[in-house]
Amino acid sequence: MDKSFDRGNVLASACPSRQILQHLTSRWGALVLVSLHSGTKRFSELRRSIDGVSERMLTKTLQELETDGMLIRKSYNTVPPQVDYTLTEFGSQASNKMFELVDWLETNLGEILAERAGNA
Secondary structure (H helix, E strand, C coil): CCCCCCCCCCCCCCCCHHHHHHHHHCHHHHHHHHHHCCCCEEHHHHHHHCCCCCHHHHHHHHHHHHHCCCEEEEEECCCCCEEEEEECHHHHHHHHHHHHHHHHHHHHHHHHHHHHHHCC
16 A cells, blocks of 8 residues: 555646546446445346446446455356456445435435526
C-alpha cells in the first residue's frame, strides 16, 4: 500500500483519487455499488439488476472496481463457471454513500423534474 498520500486531492490532475472517483461515479460504477449494497451477487444477477448494461461494460466496470479495492471477485471451479462479487470495507463505505445519494434522488425525483420542466 502506498503511504506517500496522507490525503488525496481530487482537484489535482495527478492525484490517483481522481481516477478512483471516476470509476466510482461512472454510470455503471455507481449502479454496481448500488446493486451490491444489498450483498454478494453473481455476475448474472448484477447484469439482470442493472438494466441496460452490456456484458462487456459490466466486466470492465467490475475489473476497475476490483483493482481499486472496492470489491472482491470469487471464482468457483464449477460448470458452468460461477463468479461472485462482494464489496470490501472500502466498497461498502462507498456503496453506503452512493446509496444515500440515489435514495435522495429517487425520493425527490418528482420535485426535481418539476424544477427541470419549469426551467426549460
